[in-house]
Amino acid sequence: MEKITEVTRTLEFTSGQSVLELSYLVAAILFVLGLRMLSHPDTARKGNFWAAFGMILAIITTIVFYKDDQGNGIKNLGLIFGALLIGSVAGWIIARKIKMTAMPQLVSFFNGTGGAAAALISLREFPNIDPSLLSNHGMFNGQVLVILLGLFIGSVSFTGSMIAYGKLDDKIRDIRASFLKYVNIILLIIVIGFFVYIMSRGPVSPDKLMPVIYLLFTISLIYGVLFVMPIGGADMPVVISLLNSFTGIAAAMGGFLYHNDAMLLGGILVGSAGIILTILMCKAMNRSLLNVIIGTFGGGGVSVDREIGTIKEISVSDAAVLLSYTQRVVIVPGYGLAVAQAQHVCNDMVKLLEEKGVEVKFAIHPVAGRMPGHMNVLLAEAEVPYEKLVELDDINPELPKTDVVIIIGANDVVNPAAEDDPTSPIYGMPIIRAHTAKNVIVMKRGMGKGYAAIENLLFYADNTRMLFGNAKDTLQNLVAEIKSL
């Protein structure tokens, strides 16, 4: 039985142990290089491959060479291979079969499974703690704290990711009750109370503490649900990135527990990179992380009694004429494009317009869709050339010279309230200034509000025309009309 004691641990040299540690070193280096290569478009795919190779190496050498302090190797090999096979086949099939639009929730789902594994390990390793660790430590007991943190963070990551998955998949609705904020703070205080109680319990057999550990496990799972529940709308990408970071930290706690440097480094690497990515996303929305976590995107904003003008529709044939006889067109894609799977037909329209001598570009808002880079991935699938995708800061100065802006299923990222209405929940978020263009065509399923549930004055502007319907159908009709011109 593995005892978690550093003091008595003496690593005797065996060639197997040495090969194992060496392979962990190689795996850790491959994780770092892989992540580095993933940050550059040219090397990204190779980076992913090398990181995966490092992982396979670490898994195989663990199975072959791992020995615990008593020199026992890995038992239950048949069952382990069975579990690996089930997980691999299921993971492969899910990852291959899922539609491109469901990518954000899929990342969230896989993240949750990792968190669950981390929580289960802490849960079942706690009874294996050396009882001597539970005594003579006063208030602080690092080794026990590491296990408890792994349990807590892993559990939160698990249920939190599953709720985020459900929300993005439209299976779970937002619950915007402000009292949840206080419930969450109370739960967090209770969790810290548990930590202090378990650490300062004094000499006791770990088995005696198991009921308390299961209680802590349950509360952690509930906390994960309630943590994500009130966070809604445009903030979901940030939450997934944060939970991704959590899973990394939980894995690192496991690494600490097993003196496993590959787990430790891999986990911490993901933990810190995830936090940085989260902060980058928050910056893109001009909000603080704290604001995302405790603040809730509510309704509000433009009040109902204010005069907001009228909605003006445009027919498909008029839109086709308008688009065919202009110089500059900018397309602003949003989640509606992804939902309707309209990226291919959208590219068809772009090609048609270009044949007619129209210059077409795409304006990509950093948080358009449900995840940063969501639109890039989607348009890349439709083989839209990379150079056509222009980022927020570069496209905005060009918009006043643009003849037609087509907004396809985007809403909050073009809402002028972010610039001129201090009472709006999205006030201060950088937007694509579509309202500065000469003409705006908005493709939308209906007059429903965006994910942040706020009114968009752009739809009522004098130079805006609405084209209602499913984005794919509308674009197909539009393509047919442009062809017949």
Added chain:
Amino acid sequence: MNSILEFFYLYKETIFIIALSIILGIVVISNVPAILHTPLMSGANAISGVIIIGAIILVGHADNTLTLILGLIGIVLATLNVVGGFVVTDRMLEMFKRKKQK
């Protein structure tokens, strides 16, 4: 206070690795273009599946049925995270590559 210092001393190498890994994580993903945010998040997510090693060790020395069952569930879940994560990331990046060849 003394127990914190004692803990640090016992685990100083580990804490060194943690501190340097944090900095490494920050440096490694700096200057990432927005276009790669989603694949990067997905790839990092797959790396966090390294917890699978812990699950294998747990099952490898399991001495009761409950630990064995929960450990095996842990392996299945962690494998989902690893395999699913890397395959999905590759699928996303495949699209960038196809477009590059044109």
